[in-house]
Amino acid sequence: MIDKYKLAIFVDGDFWHGYNWQQRKPKTNTTFWVAKIERNQQRDQFVNEQLQAMGFTVMRFWEHEVKQNLKACVNQVLLYVEAARVAKVPAKE
Template sequence: MPDIYTKAERSAVMARIRGSGNKGTELRLIAFFHAHRICGWRRGIPLFGKPDFVFRTLRLAVFVDGCFWHGCPRHGTQPASNAKFWREKIKRNKARDKEVNRTLRAKGWHVMRIWEHELARKNEGRLLAKFKRTGLPQ
């Protein structure tokens, strides 16, 4: 199905999507932390790759990756219009994610990446288990 917007309109729509403060990602994880009394996290810590959440004492950097933007193998979609651009964009995002992981690990940090779909209520038990394995204080 062709896009209903012109190329310029689509660009303007996509430019308005912010990388932080999204209700479906970072804000949902904050609610999860509060609900399960997970403490010790901070946001906005100047660390390579700009993690969404940092647990300094554990040296844990947490990233919340959108399924579309980071090419989720289960939910990532490929737009039909401007397909080459999007294929390359998502490929660059994945390469950047790998580089950030490598760099932080080389500096002694643990890296946790959470897919957007993992924040769904039905996945809450698995997500809690994932955090408990890190040894987070509760």
């Protein structure tokens, strides 16, 4: 979390946070895994809402995005930081 710029950055594991969840739901031990991953998704949403209520911008990247194109992910963060540094990013209401 970058307090100075009110920015929270997360890298979510594809499996653990349910990337493409409808197609990737596990076929074994389904009851356990579906409940586990869906709780993670609910917690992610709750955390996003709490941080946004505190005035933070939340950026979430999927694990595969970072692995496949780290430069693009870092660039997105740097663009935000530069905009916030130069022109004060408006607070979300």
